[in-house]
Amino acid sequence: MAREILPAEVSIQVPPNLNRERINAAINHGANDVGGISPITIDYINPNMIWQEEQYLIKELNLAGFSLKERLPVYPQYEKYLNTRMRGIIEELKADEKFSTSEN
Structure with missing residues (x-):
């Protein structure tokens, strides 16, 4: 819904550790940024939600036609x-x- 009401130049960020099973759905609906991921730090805002393995996230993004970039x-x-x-x-x-x- 956000992509339908926000201008195209507004990025929509979807933290992958909070949306594990729905990351591709979010991307297919207009999200274009998965935020920061780190193999060496916790998510200080949501410390109980660990980051996915980078390779898992790369695979999921590739399935949606995107790539993970710094x-x-x-x-x-x-x-x-x-x-x-x-x-x-x-x-x-x-x-x-x-x-x-x-x-x-």
């Missing part, structure tokens, strides 16, 4: 709101090829 913690369209120092850091990090700027 991204910076700020979407490109919001970089202009960062102070000069933070924008400089973001620009340095964007030079690293592992950080995707595409939506998929």
Whole structure:
């Protein structure tokens, strides 16, 4: 429902550890971001909900036609709101090829 009412440029994030069985359904209905996952930290907001194995998540996303990519913690369209120092850091990090700027 969120995708039906929100503009296309608004990302919809679905934490995979809170939606284990429904991650593909959420993606098929417009979610385009699975948030942060970490093999070395817990989910501090929901500590009882462990992260899935990265390979499981990669497989599930591939089934839906997506891939798991690292991204910076700020979407490109919001970089202009960062102070000069933070924008400089973001620009340095964007030079690293592992950080995707595409939506998929």
